[in-house]
Each structure stands twice: as structure tokens, then as C-alpha cells.
Amino acid sequence: MELLEHLSLGFSVAFTAENLAYCLLGCILGTLIGVLPGIGPVPTIAMLLPITYVLPPVAGLIMLAGIYYGAQYGGSTTAILVALPGETSAVVTVLDGHQMARNGRAGAALAIAALGSFFAGCVATILLAGFAPPLAEVAFKFGPAEYFSLMVLGLIGAVVLASGSLPKAICMILLGLLLGMVGTDVNSGVARYDFGIPELQDGIDFAVVAMGVFGFSEIMTNLELRDQRINITGKVGSLYPNKQEFKEAWAPCVRGTALGSALGILPGGGAVLSSFASYTLEKKISKTPERFGKGHPAGLAGPESANNAAAQTSFIPLLTLGIPGNAVTALMIGAMTIHNIQPGPQVMTSHPELFWGLIASMWIGNLMLIVLNLPLVGLWIKLLKVPYRILFPAILVFCTIGVYSLNYNVFDIWMTAAFGLIGYVWAKLKCEGAPLLLGLVLGPMMEENFRRALLLARGDYTTFVTRPLSLSLLILAAALVVLVTLPAVKKKREETFVEED
Amino acid sequence: MQIKNKQDFWAGVMFVVLGIGFALGATQYSMGTAARMGPGYFPFWLGICLAALGAIVSLGAMSSKATKTPMEKFDWQIVVVIIGSVTLCGVLLNWLGIYISIFLLVFLSSLASHEFSWKVAAATGFFLVLLVYGAFIKGLGLIFPLWPTFLTN
Numbered sequence: 001m002e003l004l005e006h007l008s009l010g011f012s013v014a015f016t017a018e019n020l021a022y023c024l025l026g027c028i029l030g031t032l033i034g035v036l037p038g039i040g041p042v043p044t045i046a047m048l049l050p051i052t053y054v055l056p057p058v059a060g061l062i063m064l065a066g067i068y069y070g071a072q073y074g075g076s077t078t079a080i081l082v083a084l085p086g087e088t089s090a091v092v093t094v095l096d097g098h099q100m101a102r103n104g105r106a107g108a109a110l111a112i113a114a115l116g117s118f119f120a121g122c123v124a125t126i127l128l129a130g131f132a133p134p135l136a137e138v139a140f141k142f143g144p145a146e147y148f149s150l151m152v153l154g155l156i157g158a159v160v161l162a163s164g165s166l167p168k169a170i171c172m173i174l175l176g177l178l179l180g181m182v183g184t185d186v187n188s189g190v191a192r193y194d195f196g197i198p199e200l201q202d203g204i205d206f207a208v209v210a211m212g213v214f215g216f217s218e219i220m221t222n223l224e225l226r227d228q229r230i231n232i233t234g235k236v237g238s239l240y241p242n243k244q245e246f247k248e249a250w251a252p253c254v255r256g257t258a259l260g261s262a263l264g265i266l267p268g269g270g271a272v273l274s275s276f277a278s279y280t281l282e283k284k285i286s287k288t289p290e291r292f293g294k295g296h297p298a299g300l301a302g303p304e305s306a307n308n309a310a311a312q313t314s315f316i317p318l319l320t321l322g323i324p325g326n327a328v329t330a331l332m333i334g335a336m337t338i339h340n341i342q343p344g345p346q347v348m349t350s351h352p353e354l355f356w357g358l359i360a361s362m363w364i365g366n367l368m369l370i371v372l373n374l375p376l377v378g379l380w381i382k383l384l385k386v387p388y389r390i391l392f393p394a395i396l397v398f399c400t401i402g403v404y405s406l407n408y409n410v411f412d413i414w415m416t417a418a419f420g421l422i423g424y425v426w427a428k429l430k431c432e433g434a435p436l437l438l439g440l441v442l443g444p445m446m447e448e449n450f451r452r453a454l455l456l457a458r459g460d461y462t463t464f465v466t467r468p469l470s471l472s473l474l475i476l477a478a479a480l481v482v483l484v485t486l487p488a489v490k491k492k493r494e495e496t497f498v499e500e501d
Numbered sequence: 502m503q504i505k506n507k508q509d510f511w512a513g514v515m516f517v518v519l520g521i522g523f524a525l526g527a528t529q530y531s532m533g534t535a536a537r538m539g540p541g542y543f544p545f546w547l548g549i550c551l552a553a554l555g556a557i558v559s560l561g562a563m564s565s566k567a568t569k570t571p572m573e574k575f576d577w578q579i580v581v582v583i584i585g586s587v588t589l590c591g592v593l594l595n596w597l598g599i600y601i602s603i604f605l606l607v608f609l610s611s612l613a614s615h616e617f618s619w620k621v622a623a624a625t626g627f628f629l630v631l632l633v634y635g636a637f638i639k640g641l642g643l644i645f646p647l648w649p650t651f652l653t654n
Contacts, residue, residue, distance in 0.1 A: 168509065170554060171512075171513075174516075174547055174551040175519060175551060177547055178520075178544060178547050181523075181544045181547070185530075187538075190531075192526075192541075216583065220576070220579050223614060223615075224579060389611060389617065390625050392610070392613075393610050393611050394607075396586070396606060397633065404594070404645075410591040410594050411591075413588070417584050417588045420584055420587070421584050425575075428572070429515070431512050450538075450543060454536060455537065459534055
């Protein structure tokens, strides 16, 4: 079995003492920051990203992946205990998870969320290991025209499946692509949009944008809310779900995993969409829909499994095609390029130890989290009590040090501050930052493929539609746009996202 | 004509301005042909697309079918304190060294909170400076200018 061979290679990489330590460190740091209310996985990763730059590539990516799951687990803990979702996908967790906590079943809710996520993580890891190689085979047949069309599809898919206004999200993508143009053009060596500033000739670092737009601007919007202190459910209760709860949770957990795995492969807000979709599904097929929103274990287990499965399978397009589907994977792509690894199908053959090591460490990370999180719940609760006035200066310090250490240049600090200001204005205008980040990361790659495709076709634009693979990708992208603008679908889309708002 | 959705309207205006700005900027670089693109080609057309789509967003906000959305209030005080203290930290870092600038960053940014107390802010500052020393300087071995230049030279 080739798969087993690959996996054993992966585990041999992941099971070195050093990589296990980084995986553990990533999980702990991720949970630590993810637990803090109001900080989702994207700012967490952006903040901790520079730390991983000093590590060797495999260890760095393993640690990043660990941070990602850690932040997600931490986020659900916060959602259950204090009803403060750090990110959109945790909004659904609040609905029934927090109700369970209020009914005195906080421990059980945490355990169900953790076990459901672990189960989903295991299944999704196997899927990732199984599906990635054949998909990479396909990707090898791609020429520049196909790559360009694939990126168009990826970007369109990312905004179609996310919430919010579609035209504005597409504008943010375009703006992100344009920001990606800043810096030296690889083909001609001309410095574009540098305004004579030498630092801008290297381009705008995505970590700078991510920390400014997601970190700083979130701090400012949070400060405006005037710290609505919430009473934390002090008593956690038994950590073991009782028989009744277990019985009600396992089937939704399996369904959620299936749903999440499928949706996660699609580009876009897989995690968000899948948790909403799973909640809707569970409520629809339940015999007692009136219990949802009042602490039904199914309403917690389904979405939690779905979002974790989706988070995992969203690595499939990332690792095989080099196309990020959401802001988190966009950050991973950026991290890979920092380590001089060109994301794409060739990663599997040129860096098999990295590819399979990462996959194996995903599973190990999930296992660590479940071992780590449940016993440490008491510690996380203490962390939740840290007041925001102490918390936000700490975030500022981490971000400032983080961006400075990218190039040891204070210019990056100023750039981050500037993007913080811009991000604040965008937040007020309800323009989302995630599509921008995707555009920024994909911009240079997209231009490169666009240019190469037209060079090969001698300037003939029809090359994008005469090559069958490229054509079908573009048709798919167009179909997605048409689909969401159809009145019936539009209404449904809005309904899914405002469910129980 | 009435601007019903103020959020979308101003977002659209911003996109139009930025799109035109980028497109104009691109005209300074060589365009080339479709087969041999110059550095200006791709950004020029991206800018045009952005401006066009931005215009659509703005116009949509003025249609009678648009949902009425007022602008959210900007709290400039918070913005000035947060962005200001970070920028200041960047200015001071090379001159006063990491310890003092981080302390100032924490202390000044704390002013943005409505429950500011100088004791808590100072304590947080000291604690975070210690953390920076322990985690970043000792732990990760990052290199910063540590102390004010006029003291070390």
C-alpha cells in the first residue's frame, strides 16, 4: 500500500522529539491565544507567524498547523463558556454549547465539542492523505492558463461561500490583487507602486496586512464595544457526557464530519459554511427541533465536527494545488514561500517529508489537543477572566514585535499601523478582510500565470476558453456567481447565515 | 436620487478612487502587448475592473431597492491612541531601545480603554517588558536595539 508507506514516512518525520515539541508548543500557544475572547484563528496565526520563521520549514509548518487547531479548539471553549465567538464558525457553537453550559453541563459540552472535533479530525486527515496524491496528479497537467482559471475559481468560490455582500467582496479581492502588485516585477525588474520607498520594493508582506487588518482593527472595534463583561460559567461539572447526551451526539457528529469534509475541499469559507449548514441539517432532521437553541447536544456536536473537518480538508487544495481557500490557508501559503517552498503539486514530490510530516502531525496535533484541553479547562477559565484592558496592549506588543522581526525594520511597524487604520475604516464600511488577504497572496502568482499563458498563446485571449480544462474551471466560476445572484438562492444564502441571529 | 445604503456607497467610492489610482499609476510603467506584457499591463486592467465594480456598488447603494444602512460611528479617539502609540513605538524603537518603547506602547495604548488606570497600565507595561525579555530576546534570540543609543555609545 502506497498510502501506508507515505503515512509511515509522515509519522517518522512527525515523531521526532523536535517536531513533537513544536507541534505541542503550537497547540498550546494556539489554544492559549484562541481562548482569549474576541481573537479568532486568523489574528492568532498572524501574530505567531514570525516566531515560526526562525524554525526549519517542516517544524515551522507543523507548529503553524498546531497553532491553527489550537486556536480553533480554544475558540470553541470560549464560545461554550462565555458565549463570545472568536470567529464566525464558532457563532453556531454558542447557540447550543453555551446553553448546555448554562444548564450546568459545561464539562459535557466541552467534551462533546472536543471529541467531535477529534473524530472529525481523524477522518479528515485520512481523506487528506488519500485524496491529495490523485489531485496533485491532475494538477500536474495544468498549464498557466489552467492555473489562472483555477485561481479565478478559487477566489470567486471563496467569496461566494462566505457571508456578506458579493460585489464588495469581489472588490476586496481585486484590491488585494493590486496590493500584491506592489514591489519589484519579477519579469522586468521594474519596481511598481513603490513611491520611491526602498522597503516597498520587496512588496507588502502579507503578515503586515493580516496583523493590521485583523489584529489592530479588531482591537479598535472591540474597544468601542466598551468591554461588555460577561459572567463566566464558573462550574464546569462532569467532563463526561452522560449516556443520553452521548447517544444524541454521535450521529450528528458523523453527519457533521461528512458534510464538513465535503464542503471544506471547496474553496472559500468552508469552515463557516459547514457549521451553519450542519446546524440547519440537524435541526431539520431532528424529531425535536424545538430543543435546538436550548442546549441540545446534537446542535453542538454536528457543527463542531463539521467545522473541524472542513478546517482539515481545506488543506487539500492548499497542499495539492497551492491555492488557499480561506484566510488561514492564505497565511500558510505565505509561510511556505517564506521558507522557500513554492506551494503546488510539486511539494509532494520535492518535499515528501514536509508534505507527509505535516499530514501526520495534523493527526498528532488533534490528539494532543484532546489530551491537553480537557484537563486544562480550569486554566483556560482563568485566562478568560483576564480583563481586556490588559489583554489588548499585550496583543499590540506581540504584533509590533512580530512585524519588526520580519525584517528587523521599523518601517514594517508603520505599515502595520497604517493597515490597522485602513482596516478600521473597512470594518466600518463592512468590507471583509479575508478576500483581500487571499488576493494579496495570490496576486503575484496570478499575474505570473496570466502573463505566461498569454505569452504561450501569442497574445490570444481565447486561450482561456479554448483549452477545455481552463474553460470548465471558468464556467464553474461563472456558474457560482450566477447561482448566488438568483433570487431564490440569494434568499436561502442570507437565511443560512442569519439563522438564529 | 438618494443614498440609501451609506456603507455601500462610500465603500464603492473608495474602490473607484483606489482603482483609478492604481490604473493611473500603472500607466507610468511600460504596458507591452498581450503577448509580451509589460509591468503595467496587469495592474492597469485590474485597476479598471476595480473602479468599474466599485461604481456598480455605489450605484446599487443609491437604488430605491437598497436597504437603508447608515454609517457606523467612528471613534477617532480610540483610533488615534492605538495607531498613534504603535507608530510612536516604531519611531522610538531605534532610538530608545526595545524596553522603553514597549513600555510606552503599553502605557499609552492603555489610554484607549474606558477603564484606564495608570497603576494597572504601568504594571501591565512592566510585565510585558519582562515577557518580551524572556520570550523574544532570551527564548527566541531575536535581535533588538535594547537600550537608548545615547546611553550605550
